[in-house]
Amino acid sequence: MFRKREIKKLLQEKPFVESQETNTSSDIPLDSVEFLKIIQQKLHYSADFKTLKISNLTIIYIDTQVNIKELNQNIIGHLKNVQVYTEKNVITEIAVSEIQKSYSMKNGMLSILKGSVGIHIDQTSTLLLINIPTDNNRSLSKPENESQVVGPQIGFNESLATNISLIRRYITTTDLHNERFVIGARTNTEVSLLYIDGLASQAMVTRFKEKIKSIDVDGLLDSAVLNQLISDNALSIFPQMLLTERPDRICDGLLNGKLAILVEGSTMAILCPLSFIEFFESREDYNVRWPIASFIRLLRIIAMLLSVFFTALYVAALSFHYEVIPQALLVPLGESRSRVPFPPLFEAVLLEFIIELLREAGARLPTKVGQTMGIVGGIVIGTAAVQAGFTSNILIIIVALSALASFTTPSYTMGSLIRIIRFPLLFLAGFWGFYGIMFGFCIILIHLLRLTTLESPYLAPFYPPRFADWLDSIVRLPIKFTFRRPQLARPQNRNKYNPDKVK
Structure with missing residues (x-):
């Protein structure tokens, strides 16, 4: 002794x-x-x-x-x-x-x-x-891009150590692994890979480490750049990994057997693998009762379809398929378009372009000025366009609804994607009508079927069909029925808890 x-x-x-x-x-x-x-x-x-x-x-x-x-x-x-x-x-x-x-x-x-x-x-x-580095990090604040009403009100900041400590406040277990890497020949940026031993698939962890080690760049300044470097298909417009500034969203993914990546100097963390349907889910869905969560999720899916196809269907119907328009709408529609000298395609593209200009200007200006610019600019330009005969009242309503619907998506990257997809579908609808819309839809569907997220199917749990995961996808059933972790991440332990003990 x-x-x-x-x-x-x-x-x-x-x-x-x-x-x-x-x-x-x-x-x-x-x-x-x-x-x-x-x-x-x-x-x-x-x-x-x-x-x-x-x-x-x-x-x-x-x-x-x-x-x-x-x-x-x-x-x-x-x-x-x-x-x-x-x-x-x-x-x-x-x-x-x-x-x-x-x-x-x-x-x-x-x-x-x-x-x-x-x-x-x-x-x-x-x-x-x-x-003894200088303490020049800003204090913790609310997430700017992922706000929620019910749940924690704290987001990541630019300090890697602070962000990891936020995660460890939620997950206090020795099974939480934190592995450090250095990326960038000139920036030497520290990157942390987080996963829970016993839940995360070891094959997936090994494959992801190989991806990180194979990166050879001069510098890495943000996690959004790393997200593009390690994606399975970097040429795809669809995001295959989630960028989030919410610690609770990262912890929820870790508890489901997923991997998280944090980058020094970035306020956004990467969560993977992630399926297409999960981009329309929010952590707040689990903080409210299941009927409310199911209704909100269905609302987001309908809003996404409305935002992508509504304007294109209007252009196709006016250009080629008058027979699908109800007879009661033909007279007001004709009166609304009587002064418009442009074809429906040019009219719709012009309005969509103006909406995107207003949205981008509002995002780049200071907060108070940007909000005023978006509201006043939309009203003034919309009213002036109708009075000048550049567009019709009905199309103003359709484009406004489509733009509003795109904001319901919780993920900023997926919301931006929806804004872009509208334009190719508009041109297809203007040239070939409903056949063009169907052609564009098939191209998008085929692309989604071929996509993978960390070599897992992007359209899971619908393709391949995994019926057990449907209970927590488009709708969220009560907690008693969602005791299994999704198969997408191939977790080592499928059960979150014993369903027989949940009352």
Whole structure:
């Protein structure tokens, strides 16, 4: 058994992390003057690179990256009291929680660029690294693009450590794995892969790691770029992975056996694999009663179909298929179009283009100005277009309903996709009528059938048919009937809970 004196000594020792390289393979110069000269050359004598000499110690750091107050109090202030500067004395005296010991110039430079302070002792081939980055992250706030009424009101920010801590607040288990990768030859961006051991498919985890390791780019600035790099079909217009800023949405996916990816400096996390129907689901659907959730989901699906096909059906009916228009609508429709000199196709494309202009202008302007621009611009331009005879009243209503319906999709990427698909279908309807719409629908359906999300079918659970997953797809049945995890992620454990114990 340890004596009390030995136990006290062990508790007082500071943890430090050894690099995988040994001292014999060190490329750090022994002479401090030569070491400092190499560092300055590698940083091209940057203005924010600072050095401090204390006896045989050389302290180096980038003042824009480190916490200057902590540097002065916990490092420099304590080192001034040391009489003999040896590696052991320096490690013992510095008042920080962790000191990393490195034998590589490259690894040392990367750490310094990310907010570490380097300490080089003359006539040693070791570099001590103390990580004290500046705290310049914004505080946590509500998600900007994924608001909900019932449920948590907190979103990710730009700090990778903060985002991971938000997830660990929900999932407090040792089975939650966090694996780090570095992507970008020039940015050296940290990426974290999260999954729950025992739930996530090991084959899927291995395949995803290979995808991340195979990426060779100069820089990675956002998770949206990584999403495009690792998608199964990068040429497809359909998103195959979900970008979300909600920690609860990520945790729900992890508990279903899915994988999550977080990128340093990005407020959006990636969740995969994800089927087409899941882009129309929201985490709020599980926070309300099942009849309300089922109604809202059906409303979103109908709104998506309405947004994609409604304007195209109007153009096709007026151009080729007058017989499908009810007789009661023929007179008001004729009166509305009596002053319009353009064919239905040009009229519809013009209005859709104006709507997209208003939407984009409202998104790029400041919040208060953008809202005013969207409302006032829509009313003024719509009224002026009808009075000038450029368009009809009925088409104004149809285009407005289609634009409104596209906003019901919880995912921004899927909502943007719906806006784009309308235009090809409009041209097909204007040239070939209902036959053109059906041709476009078949092309989209065939493309969706061929798509995969992390090598899983994109149209699951409808193709291939998985009837057990239908209970929580277009509609959401009571929790008692949705005790199985979706087969899309191939989870190792299918049951979320014992249905016999749910009352």
